[in-house]
Amino acid sequence: MDLPLTPRPADWVPVESCTLPTAEQPLRVAEFDDLFGASLRAVETSSAVHTRLVLEGDGTLPDRVRRLADAEASCCSFFTFTLATLGTSEAVPPDRTVVALDIEVPVTRSDVLSALVQRAEQALAAGAQRPEDDGKAGQ
Numbered sequence: 001m002d003l004p005l006t007p008r009p010a011d012w013v014p015v016e017s018c019t020l021p022t023a024e025q026p027l028r029v030a031e032f033d034d035l036f037g038a039s040l041r042a043v044e045t046s047s048a049v050h051t052r053l054v055l056e057g058d059g060t061l062p063d064r065v066r067r068l069a070d071a072e073a074s075c076c077s078f079f080t081f082t083l084a085t086l087g088t089s090e091a092v093p094p095d096r097t098v099v100a101l102d103i104e105v106p107v108t109r110s111d112v113l114s115a116l117v118q119r120a121e122q123a124l125a126a127g128a129q130r131p132e133d134d135g136k137a138g139q
Contacts, residue, residue, distance in 0.1 A: 018075050018076050019075045019076075020075035020076075028071070028072065028075075031068055031071075032068070032116075032119070032120075033119070033123065035055070035064070035065065035068060036119070036120050036123035036124070037123050037126070037127060038057065039055040039056055039057040039061060040053060040054075040055055040120060040123055040124050040127065041054045041055060041056050041098070041124075042054035042124075043117060043120050043121050043124060045117055048107070048110040048113070048114070049104055049105050049106065049107055049109075049110050049113065050102065050103070050104050050113075051102070051103050051113060051116075051117050052100050052101070052102050052103075053100070053101040053103065053120060054086070054098065054099075054100055055098070055099050055100075055101060056092065056096055056097070056098045056099075057096065057097060058095065058096065058097065059095075059097055061097045061099060062083060062085060062097060062099050065083055065099055065101055066083050069081035069083060069101060076112075078105055078106055078108075078109045078112070079103060079104075079105060079109075080103070080104040080105070081101060081102070081103055082101070082102040082104075083099055083100070083101055083102075084099065084100045084102070085097065085098070085099050086098040086099060086100055103116070
């Protein structure tokens with residue numbers, strides 16, 4: 001059986017658009033998958049070039065999201081990420097943090113955003129099928 005010598009790059013980023021070394025690309029995908037699986041609560045797509053991800057987690061969540069967004073923007077410079085802390089509500093326990101990650105791309109990269117959104121939506125759907133975990137997801 002023939003096995004590839006290098007890991008498969010991220011599904012959503014064309015190889016020529018990413019400066020992240022090929023061997024590190026699966027690790028970045030895993031970081032996004034971990035974030036989506038633990039913290040993603042909503043995907044709000046307003047256009048082909050703009051999506052908002054709503055995430056919930058503990059107090060470290062904003063820094064973790066910011067670090068991942070900065071790392072992704074440094075290798076795929078066409079992404080624009082904007083992170084905002086959302087207001088609290090009775091539905092969110094006081095020890096939890098809710099943030100919005102707005103993601104924008106130029107129209108020429110709308111396919112990349114679409115693929116990233118599809119991955120996020122798959123994680124969200126998978127999370128909805130899991131039993132509740134006592135509210136400790138995203139820590």
